[in-house]
Amino acid sequence: MGIDTCEQLxxxxxxxxxxxxxxGFEAQSRVALWRDGAPVLGTVHMVHPGLLAIxxxxxxxxxxxxLGGADGALVHIARTPxxxxxxxxxxxxxxxxxxxxxxRAIVGDIVAxxxxxxxxxxxxxxxxxxxxxxxxxxxxTRAMVDVGARxxxxxxxxxxxxxxxxxxGNRTSLLVVPIVAACGLTIPKTSSRAISSPAGTADTxxxxxxxxxxxxxxxxxxxxxxxxxxxxxxxxxxxxxxPLIRVERPLGLASAGLLVASVLSKKIAxxxxxxxxxxxxxxxxxxxxxxxxxAMLERFRGVGRELGIAVHAVVTDGRxxxxxxxxxxxxxxxxxxxxRNAPGxxxxxxxxxxxxAGAVLEMGGKAAPGQGLALARATLASGAAWRKFEAICDAQxxxxxxxRAAFTHAVEALRGGRVAAIDNRALxxxxxxxxxxxxxxxxxxxxxxxxxxxxxxxxxxxxxxxSQGELACALAFARAHQQLVTIGDF
Amino acid sequence: MGIDTCEQLxxxxxxxxxxxxxxGFEAQSRVALWRDGAPVLGTVHMVHPGLLAIxxxxxxxxxxxxLGGADGALVHIARTPxxxxxxxxxxxxxxxxxxxxxxRAIVGDIVAxxxxxxxxxxxxxxxxxxxxxxxxxxxxTRAMVDVGARxxxxxxxxxxxxxxxxxxGNRTSLLVVPIVAACGLTIPKTSSRAISSPAGTADTxxxxxxxxxxxxxxxxxxxxxxxxxxxxxxxxxxxxxxPLIRVERPLGLASAGLLVASVLSKKIAxxxxxxxxxxxxxxxxxxxxxxxxxAMLERFRGVGRELGIAVHAVVTDGRxxxxxxxxxxxxxxxxxxxxRNAPGxxxxxxxxxxxxAGAVLEMGGKAAPGQGLALARATLASGAAWRKFEAICDAQxxxxxxxRAAFTHAVEALRGGRVAAIDNRALxxxxxxxxxxxxxxxxxxxxxxxxxxxxxxxxxxxxxxxSQGELACALAFARAHQQLVTIGDF
Numbered sequence: 001m002g003i004d005t006c007e008q009l010x011x012x013x014x015x016x017x018x019x020x021x022x023x024g025f026e027a028q029s030r031v032a033l034w035r036d037g038a039p040v041l042g043t044v045h046m047v048h049p050g051l052l053a054i055x056x057x058x059x060x061x062x063x064x065x066x067l068g069g070a071d072g073a074l075v076h077i078a079r080t081p082x083x084x085x086x087x088x089x090x091x092x093x094x095x096x097x098x099x100x101x102x103x104r105a106i107v108g109d110i111v112a113x114x115x116x117x118x119x120x121x122x123x124x125x126x127x128x129x130x131x132x133x134x135x136x137x138x139x140x141t142r143a144m145v146d147v148g149a150r151x152x153x154x155x156x157x158x159x160x161x162x163x164x165x166x167x168x169g170n171r172t173s174l175l176v177v178p179i180v181a182a183c184g185l186t187i188p189k190t191s192s193r194a195i196s197s198p199a200g201t202a203d204t205x206x207x208x209x210x211x212x213x214x215x216x217x218x219x220x221x222x223x224x225x226x227x228x229x230x231x232x233x234x235x236x237x238x239x240x241x242x243p244l245i246r247v248e249r250p251l252g253l254a255s256a257g258l259l260v261a262s263v264l265s266k267k268i269a270x271x272x273x274x275x276x277x278x279x280x281x282x283x284x285x286x287x288x289x290x291x292x293x294x295a296m297l298e299r300f301r302g303v304g305r306e307l308g309i310a311v312h313a314v315v316t317d318g319r320x321x322x323x324x325x326x327x328x329x330x331x332x333x334x335x336x337x338x339x340r341n342a343p344g345x346x347x348x349x350x351x352x353x354x355x356x357a358g359a360v361l362e363m364g365g366k367a368a369p370g371q372g373l374a375l376a377r378a379t380l381a382s383g384a385a386w387r388k389f390e391a392i393c394d395a396q397x398x399x400x401x402x403x404r405a406a407f408t409h410a411v412e413a414l415r416g417g418r419v420a421a422i423d424n425r426a427l428x429x430x431x432x433x434x435x436x437x438x439x440x441x442x443x444x445x446x447x448x449x450x451x452x453x454x455x456x457x458x459x460x461x462x463x464x465x466x467s468q469g470e471l472a473c474a475l476a477f478a479r480a481h482q483q484l485v486t487i488g489d490f
Numbered sequence: 491m492g493i494d495t496c497e498q499l500x501x502x503x504x505x506x507x508x509x510x511x512x513x514g515f516e517a518q519s520r521v522a523l524w525r526d527g528a529p530v531l532g533t534v535h536m537v538h539p540g541l542l543a544i545x546x547x548x549x550x551x552x553x554x555x556x557l558g559g560a561d562g563a564l565v566h567i568a569r570t571p572x573x574x575x576x577x578x579x580x581x582x583x584x585x586x587x588x589x590x591x592x593x594r595a596i597v598g599d600i601v602a603x604x605x606x607x608x609x610x611x612x613x614x615x616x617x618x619x620x621x622x623x624x625x626x627x628x629x630x631t632r633a634m635v636d637v638g639a640r641x642x643x644x645x646x647x648x649x650x651x652x653x654x655x656x657x658x659g660n661r662t663s664l665l666v667v668p669i670v671a672a673c674g675l676t677i678p679k680t681s682s683r684a685i686s687s688p689a690g691t692a693d694t695x696x697x698x699x700x701x702x703x704x705x706x707x708x709x710x711x712x713x714x715x716x717x718x719x720x721x722x723x724x725x726x727x728x729x730x731x732x733p734l735i736r737v738e739r740p741l742g743l744a745s746a747g748l749l750v751a752s753v754l755s756k757k758i759a760x761x762x763x764x765x766x767x768x769x770x771x772x773x774x775x776x777x778x779x780x781x782x783x784x785a786m787l788e789r790f791r792g793v794g795r796e797l798g799i800a801v802h803a804v805v806t807d808g809r810x811x812x813x814x815x816x817x818x819x820x821x822x823x824x825x826x827x828x829x830r831n832a833p834g835x836x837x838x839x840x841x842x843x844x845x846x847a848g849a850v851l852e853m854g855g856k857a858a859p860g861q862g863l864a865l866a867r868a869t870l871a872s873g874a875a876w877r878k879f880e881a882i883c884d885a886q887x888x889x890x891x892x893x894r895a896a897f898t899h900a901v902e903a904l905r906g907g908r909v910a911a912i913d914n915r916a917l918x919x920x921x922x923x924x925x926x927x928x929x930x931x932x933x934x935x936x937x938x939x940x941x942x943x944x945x946x947x948x949x950x951x952x953x954x955x956x957s958q959g960e961l962a963c964a965l966a967f968a969r970a971h972q973q974l975v976t977i978g979d980f
Binding site (some may be wrong): 001002003004005006007008010012015021022023024026027028045046047048050051060079086090093094095116117118119120121122124125126128129247250251252253435438439466467468469470473 | 491492493494495496497498500502505511512513514516517518535536537538540541550569576580583584585606607608609610611612614615616618619737740741742743925928929956957958959960963
């Protein structure tokens with residue numbers, strides 16, 4: 001039909017057609033469409049005569065892509081059954097637990113596209129916070145692993161890392177992968193795009209090289225370089241994850257159980273034997289106390305034990321953004337500066353990357369306990385990490401220059417003093433209003449770290465945007481939220 | 491655009507227009523549209539050149555109606571803010587309580603259309619089952635009353651009745667209203683359309699007379715006849731209720747707090763001082779035990795006390811359908827038979843109607859305790875109730891004949907014996923598959939009540955449908971669900 005509905009699969013029918021009458025189809029009916037292969041599930045919108053012939057079915061762009069459409073092709077259409085497993089979600093809402101069979105049925109229905117968005121929202125709400133126990137999380141993780149393809153690497157140890165987000169600019173994976181791969185470890189890293197943040201690792205990496213690798217391409221890259229940084233959605237090792245995240249993101253609801261299942265199912269599907277988890281803790285990070293991080297780690301370890309993957313952890317400082325850029329391209333410039341050992345490269349990003357790379361080197365047996373950090377530092381300083389990063393980008397399809405925004409505007413200090421506090425969540429929100437991560441060049445260049453002395457009129461941060469509407473929207477938000485950066489006395 | 495999206499407000503934009511570029515609009519963006527009056531909130535779908543001119547905005551049918559559209563009219567468009575009150579829903583999900591201010595903000599945002607469907611689904615899930623306490627329910631009920639118009643009748647006592655659904659065919663309001671109005675009570679009854687059942691009272695009444703009364707028309711009908719049976723949505727005394735029900739319905743989730751708030755806010759907004767609630771109890775009814783009914787009644791009474799409305803209750807038998815028809819028109823034929831004192835009129839429907847009417851007459855002071863049933867029976871037998879019903883239909887716009895279905899098919903007993911059990915929920919599902927309540931003539935004529943003796947090949951029920959597709963769908967369901975009617979030994 002030439003109608004883009006983002007991810008929503010819409011099927012356009014004539015309300016006055018014999019088909020609609022005979023089958024009782026109406027606007028918002030859920031239907032299955034198929035040609036020769038697997039069915040595509042969509043929602044009906046009814047069109048008036050003039051937009052379609054009486055014997056035609058129209059499709060929105062994503063439905064057209066999903067069906068592999070071709071003008072004039074013969075398609076079959078039928079009512080969809082309800083997602084039968086939703087009855088077990090109702091039981092969960094009533095206080096029951098999700099057992100092994102229920103987890104399999106839920107994941108199967110999600111992957112088949114049988115869940116509507118509101119059913120998905122109810123599932124996520126029922127599992128929010130601490131509402132899933134370890135047994136339920138194990139059942140869900142296992143079901144998510146089993147439903148997707150699983151990669152195998154033929155080497156004993158395969159390492160991976162993951163950060164429990166919430167910290168703008170924390171782009172350490174782009175440092176850890178080349179450092180540990182340069183030291184000979186196998187690290188087939190799959191990353192997600194942003195869920196509720198202004199940039200995911202895959203978004204940032206994509207400004208530097210292609211990330212949409214299929215399993216064969218990923219195997220080739222890892223075989224040649226020992227590591228990669230690919231978008232998990234293209235490799236698709238956990239097909240239940242994307243639909244859940246698509247609904248979790250706009251709701252802004254966290255679920256410890258869904259988080260652990262999402263992370264570990266992807267790591268296991270990617271073939272990892274050891275995973276290091278970075279837990280940034282701070283008042284406006286996702287984890288607000290060491291205690292919360294400890295509880296989350298316990299859950300990760302418990303589920304990992306059942307599923308045969310070793311989980312290590314590092315608790316890091318989550319009080320402020322890492323580096324200077326917030327947004328895909330702006331973060332990529334920070335990473336490039338560190339890897340190239342450029343003067344003025346952000347030291348905080350470098351030190352975090354080295355700390356994590358050191359821990360991965362120890363976890364993977366390439367450094368003795370306590371020796372990992374020094375090995376990581378030497379690998380960065382020698383240029384070996386930079387050469388490895390270039391080689392990985394090259395293997396993934398060729399390195400490229402990150403884009404620059406069309407509009408920028410500096411927000412200046414209204415008083416002089418010392419930076420006393422930073423609201424990470426509001427900063428992330430600001431970067432999103434500026435257009436990140438959709439607009440890769442958009443975001444914030446952050447210039448006022450904790451403890452810095454600033455004078456009146458000195459820039460605290462600079463907003464980057466690709467449209468004046470978005471720049472204005474972000475600026476209005478910045479003016480209304482003075483607590484973005486709190487300036488105290490000198 | 492000539493595209494019917496049921497209740498979804500869709501705004502069609504050109505992705506390549508200066509507007510979309512400047513404002514950063516994309517598919518699924520939420521936008522506000524307005525002309526001179528209140529804004530309409532909608533979801534963006536992007537269209538390719540050819541469907542719209544570069545400076546045009548297209549609307550789906552419901553968005554067109556909501557905006558009061560006119561071809562070529564100048565409209566304003568802007569990004570919508572998020573529903574700010576959703577942060578209080580997140581707190582509720584985390585274990586917090588919904589206070590008075592939060593309830594007001596949530597209801598205000600829902601009425602303004604700021605909640606997305608998945609946010610509404612999260613709210614409903616967070617309040618499911620017993621997850622709202624009495625204080626929260628009071629706060630929500632009050633907010634729902636305050637946001638809408640409130641009717642006043644200028645008489646001391648205004649009675650109303652409500653049934654906690656779940657029992658197919660239980661159409662007693664169409665008996666109670668004419669009986670008690672004939673006895674001189676004021677009963678301005680507003681009813682809902684089906685939520686998850688094959689027919690709501692408004693759906694059934696609509697097959698007999700118009701129910702889309704505005705407040706002025708309702709006032710005129712009640713002024714003349716003492717009673718009416720109107721669709722609550724047209725009188726619109728509780729504008730927060732319809733959007734919630736639109737999401738509750740497909741989720742099939744019950745919330746005691748949302749239910750009480752929904753019922754009492756509508757009764758208070760309709761000006762009732764006394765309300766009688768019918769609690770049908772049975773293994774496949776909405777309430778499965780007298781204990782569950784008692785807990786629900788306690789909640790109703792507690793909230794009613796705070797809000798100044800007296801709540802009375804009757805617990806009734808909810809083990810099987812009432813009358814013979816399930817579906818709007820088929821239920822209307824049962825009601826007509828009872829009101830006309832026709833030979834063969836369903837005795838169970840008549841006796842329930844008389845029991846409830848008697849209780850309302852006592853509650854409203856028209857009969858001494860213990861005398862209500864006899865007064866109700868005399869009013870029905872004398873023909874006074876039938877004359878009052880004809881007069882009410884006439885005042886509402888004219889009585890009409892319910893429609894009959896194009897296709898029927900009898901499902902026969904596979905063995906002889908005595909009817910031992912009936913699955914109300916599966917029967918309701920069957921009637922919905924046949925097309926009820928959308929197709930008013932569709933549904934089931936039920937012919938095998940509990941305890942009846944049936945022979946092999948004798949019809950248990952007859953499916954009525956308006957399309958062969960729906961008839962086939964219902965029949966397949968009936969064949970797969972032998973427990974619809976369980977036949978035991980004689």
